[in-house]
Amino acid sequence: MAKKRPASNRRRNRAPTFDAKGWARHHWLCCKDSALSLLKSPISSALTWLVIAIALLLPTLFYISLQALNSQADTWQEGGQITLYLTFDTEESSGRQLAQELTARAEILRTEYISQEQAWASFNQTLSLESNLELAENPLPASIVAIPVQQSQADLEALLLMLRDLPEVNDIQIDLAWIDRLNRLLDLARSMVLLLSLILSVAVLLIVGNTIRLSIESRKAEVQIIKLLGATDAYVRRPFLYLGLWFGLLGGIAAWVMLTAISVSFQQRLDGFLGTYGLDAPAIWLNATELSLLLLTSVIVSLAGARIALWRHLKDTDPS
């Protein structure tokens, strides 16, 4: 006789109790297996993560050079000075007082008052003129050399306007135009780096997406079978997502290793080159935050690439 069994719980497949341990086990398994599968075909997987690494290396290199330039630009900006030529009817005492007043301002680091006599003396010294050149009157004006503190271009320009308006000031000579140009150049370079990063992120997305697509294709039969055995979409996606994660991580690490190799070889040359000018070379390294950001970006973009490929191609693997 057929044995009747008590009606089983109808909702069983609708409301499965969540099995956290089983879930964690499968994550671990997928993580391990996808890493192993990369190791099993080192050449073909290396092709993918090397391409990722190169795509990441480019903007990172630009970024690093920019950082180096930036750090230098700060010291260069300090070299920017403003020379205020005073009118001839300004007494030395009021000139010195003006210099003091200017020093008290927050925008100005320090000032130096140069009297007419000092200017004449240094003029003579510079040109090593014989004292047979005798002028009845000293033609050079007194001046104040002001060194501004580091500030934005806009603030600097406001400062200049203010200085020009001073009644004691006859003329202003500024050494800032090139700083302005440099700043604009750096701004441009910064947006280029951003753009480049975006473009190459899309490249990474496509590379990983395509690799995962091929992987789905090659495991299509397998995926169909495990779906028939009751695998959910999330379960089926998991190994591929881990594959994407590994690609991203490996690519990021490889990019960092290449970057370090390049930096090390460049740092020596840079040190030597700048040393002859008495300058300290900036460090061309990624700090810990930047490195984590690089790896995180790489992993997230790769995961996104994998997820998009899965979204596009997993439906094709429904069993039939």
Added chain:
Amino acid sequence: MIHFDQVSKRYDGGFEALSSVSFHIEPGEFVFLTGHSGAGKSTLLKLVTATEKPSSGQVRVDGQQLKSLNRREIAFYRRKLGIVHQDHQLLMNHSVYDNVAQPLFISGEHPGDVKRRVHAALDKVGLLNKEKFRPIQLSGGEQQRVGIARAVVKKPDVILADEPTGNLDPALSRDIMNLFAQFNDIGTTVLIASHDLGLIARLNYRVLSLKQGQMISSPFGTNGGTYG
């Protein structure tokens, strides 16, 4: 347990593989599905596994309207079934052990349990000594038995088997049928598609017959005559 109500299946291209098929199978029943090649046996089983959707009519299993299930619910629904495919559907890159263990991996079973249950299932089909082999290293009959072990490893509520003895010699066929009968004894519903009329005749179970997509006999358990 399994209810078909006026179910028709028309494949893309217009061929009607099943026409207005109605029947039901009680929980714990053991039923053969028979008919010539092309009669629609595999199609009927695919409707039960929610691999194909009926063109019209309703399929209900264990009280659930299959067409009302979403993708995730279908996945969980399938975990209650033990399916033996006509073409085995084994993972060719995995060992026999891994193949049989898949259903347990999918439901997140503890690895210790997995090992015990896989060994028990392989023992039942006489393949314990080949757990490390790949399917490609096995004969057709052995692959068939791997598929059977996989179907029963989770003690499913329902066993659906499509020509499970197609590649087996008579003695092995009998063993496999006995295995299914053992599961039936503990309450598992069994539906086996087969055109092996000799085998079916020897075993005294209810028989559903398909002919060119139509049910021609014993559509309901009540008038199914003898079943053991």
